[in-house]
Every structure is written in C-alpha cells, then in structure tokens.
Amino acid sequence: MADHVERAGPVVRRGPGLHSVSGGDYEARGVSKSFGGVTVLHDVSVHFCRGEIHSLIGENGAGKSTLLKILAGMLTADYGELVLNGKLLSALSPREAQRSGVYLVPQEPRLMPDLSVAENLYLGALPKGRFSAVAWRQIIDTTEELITSVGLRADPRLPAGRLSLAQQQLLECARALSHGCGTIFFDEPTSPLTARDAERLFELMWQMRDQRLTLGFISHRLDEIEAVSDRITVLRDGAVVARAERGTWTRENLVTAMIGRKLTITRRTRRTAEPGTIMLDVDELVAPPEVNGMSVRVRAGEVVGLAGLVGSGRTEFAETVFGIRRPASGSVRVNGRDVTGASPRKCIDAGLIYLAEDRGRNGIFADVDIARNATSAIVGRLPRVAGPFVRTRKEQEIAQAAVLEMDVRASSIVAAIKTLSGGNQQKALLARWMLAKPLVAIFDEPTRGVDIGAKESIYSIIDTLAAAGLAALVISSELEELVRICDRVYTVYEGRVAGELAGDAVTLEALGQLAVGALWRRQGTRSRCLPPGASCTCHRGGPCCCAAARSW
C-alpha cells in the first residue's frame, strides 16, 4: 500500500455514516471571479438551504463549476462573501472547507486509480492504531460500512480504477460522509452515467435530503433537473438570470433563461438518399472479456447507434476497432482496407477517427493550448516552415476556424485546453476530429457534458457530415439522442449485438424494451426487471422500468 498516503495527514477516528451527518445553510453573497482579466462570475448570490437539492443550470462556460469550486475552497473569489450557518468563512482552502463540512464531487473523477477503495476513502488521513501503525482492520471495516451506506457494493481492497464511473461517484459520496460533510455539491455527476445508474444516485441524494443534508447539483439534462430539484438557479455568462422553486418553473422558461432566446429544435431529417458502400465493416470482433464477437456495419452517409447498458462493452468495442486494445480475433475494415489490430495512427490514416468517452484519459492534452489540441490529429498535414517546424500562425488559423465552427467559447486559441469549461473541452475535441476529415467516425458519448444549445449544434453537425458521406457510429447512453440522430441502432449486451432497429422502428419504447429484454435473458426470468439488489425507483417519477418490462 502506498506509504505517502499514510504520512500525508492527521489521524482521524472512524468516519460517520449517512445517518450521523447534517447539513448547513450555505450562502454565496455577491461573488465575483476573473481569470486573466476575463470576468467569469459577476456578483453572484446563491443560497443553499439544509434539506434541499438546489440545482445550478446554464450553458457551457456559464460559471457553474467555478462557483462550486469557490464554495468548496478550490478557488478564491475576487470579491464577495461565503457564509455558512450565519458565520463568515474567510480564506477557505479545500481542507478547511471539508473541515467546515463542505465537499465537492468534481466534474472529472479525481480518485487515485491505483489505490484501493479504502485508501481513496481515507486519502490523506489514514486512521492509525497502536505505535502509529495504520489500522488496516479498522479501515476495511469502516470502509465496508460507509460504502454500503451509500449503496456501493465493492471490495474495500479493490483498486478504485477498477470501479465503474457510477461506482466511483458513489465512492466520492462515501468520502464526503467519511469527512463528516453535510453540505455536498455534485458537479455533473450523472454525465457519465446511464439512466439507471443516475437514478440510483438520485435515490441516495433523496435519502441525504431526507436526512437534512444540503445538496447542490449541476446537470445539463433538464429532465433530471426537473425531477430532483427543490430549487433552481440559472446562470448565464457568469450572472444569475433566474431563480425558481419547485412548482414555479416550466421547461420552456428554464431553457429561455439559460440561453437567452427560444431554442428551436430541429427534427431528425431522415436521410432520403440510399446509404452508400460499407465504410466500416467489423466482423466477429473478439477482445475478451468485454468484446465477445461483435459484428457491425456502417455505410457511407449513415448514422448508426450503439445502445446498451454501462458495461455492455460498447466503449471497449470502439477502442478495439480504433487500435487502443488488441483484438484476439475478428476483423476490422475501413473503406475496404484491413486495419485489424492496427495502431490508432494507422486507423486515422485509413480514415477512421474515435472521439473518446473519457476525454481526460484518451482525449485532451490538458496543459497544451487549444490550437495544438485541435490540430493534433493532422500534424503530418500542416504547412511547414522548414523540416519538422510547423507554421504556427497557419496552424492557429486552421484551429481557430475549426473551433469557431464548433462554437467553442474560449478567450484565446493559445490558452491551455484545461482552462476551458468541461463542455467546451468536448467541443474542442470534436473540432480536432473533424479537421482530420474522416471517412468513418466513432462518437462515444458525443454530447456528454454539453449544454442543450450546443447539443443541438452537435446533432446538426453529425447530420451534415453524414449528408456529405461520413459513416458515423454513435455510442450513447441517452436513448433520446439515438432516436434523434440515428438511421439504425444496434443494441449491445455483454459484448455482442443483441438486436437491431432501423428507420421508423427506432423509437424510445422499442430501444427501452430491447434493453430490458437483454437483462431478462441474462437472469433467465421474466418476473424481475431489475438486477438482484437494485431498487426500483419508479415511484419517484423517473422512467419506470417495471412498466417497460410489463409491456414487453
């Protein structure tokens, strides 16, 4: 076990569970913040009350994460006050914020993947027993107790990197409770989760609210916002533009407040032209244990979806097609060219690109500027001064045009990409891959963390590219998204194609039923629609799995 962790912090006793923590009334008063002369928060006041779920909504770059980071002591406001239970907090550091009971579950996971679940839980504060030896027995026992209280079933000794993203979120919640934090902010916790995993998180949030904890929540999915929030604050360009309590908002009002205009939703234009030749031809691809013989075909001009539960092997399939993982058998052809087991670079040369799901791990170069991030897939094609030296001005012009097309909101093209808001990073990645002018594109959760207006532009970009002949494969956990943009959808279960729908048969109901059917087949029963141990949340007003199961 890593000893730097043992030395890192003070001794703590066993952490409290869900039932022994209570929240506080937490207020931001007149908070302003600038980065390099650009004001990103302007005189923002928000009051988070005990026993409430208070959501922040707004477009990408509106300032939501910045506000939460200030409240959690990770950033310092230029002006304004933070008041907790009537007491003014000054010079707040993350450690002091935690000591005051405030915890932020951040937008990007920050667990140490190689450390165990237990070590991550007690990071910086491993309990010590006699002779200052780390009290492992105690740690394992309390970890088990704590993670069970948030509904996480995992071995405390398991490396945290082996947990699914949904489980990592639950571990973050357990960590907040282990520090005795009763004021918990969630920055887009559901963006990497499927609807079912998100519902489980909401169950936990509702339990926390019933225990009078104070909860802050950010999401770009308005149905989630409407389902969980007691109160909503809308931010636009760093200022509060609307506030609403449960029962006083309408979807239309929220959207108009967020984007400052009415949103026009373009319906899916069903492609009339017959799709062209097969551009991506994957035959019986095997890469154990996740991919177990998947065959997928996408023609030029077609948008094809992959639907499935988290863990169904869709991302692993995409990574194997793109050469990030090695296949054990099967074949991959791009425009007739065999690229089975080829490197990502060879795949790009053959005309295949992959917009990764996990932009932190497989996507951005965090410290590198936006321009270089955007042009990194076409370095070989950039104009040069001499030898290997790229014409920087030209490179920046090319990048600028691409990021403008994707509506990336950035103060400068030469700023490090990590300074962009989460959604804008996603759009910058999209710009990178579109510059590569691919024949085949695999989009893995293309609108994850992207605001409702930008989502519409991404849909229309995919549509336009397909109309120009691109073969697109879209992996998405949002069934509505697949129904909106796809001509054909494969449902994936345990690394195999379990079903296929095409044209007008691609509906929400049909996709939902295929997913439930796959689950049943695994359980070998029709009497239960949820996996053992999972709780049905249909009484909370979310999508009802039981109803889908009955109508199947």
Ligand SMILES: Nc1ncnc2c1ncn2[C@@H]1O[C@H](COP(=O)(O)OP(=O)(O)OP(=O)(O)O)[C@@H](O)[C@H]1O
């Ligand atoms: N460290 C930083 N340096 C410079 N600019 C920053 C930094 N952090 C954030 N910003 C800028 O502040 C603005 C607000 O960013 P923030 O991350 O708060 O937006 P957000 O509302 O959370 O957006 P998203 O929905 O995309 O996550 C953005 O324009 C972003 O580029």
Ligand SMILES: [Mg+2]
């Ligand atoms: Mg954010």
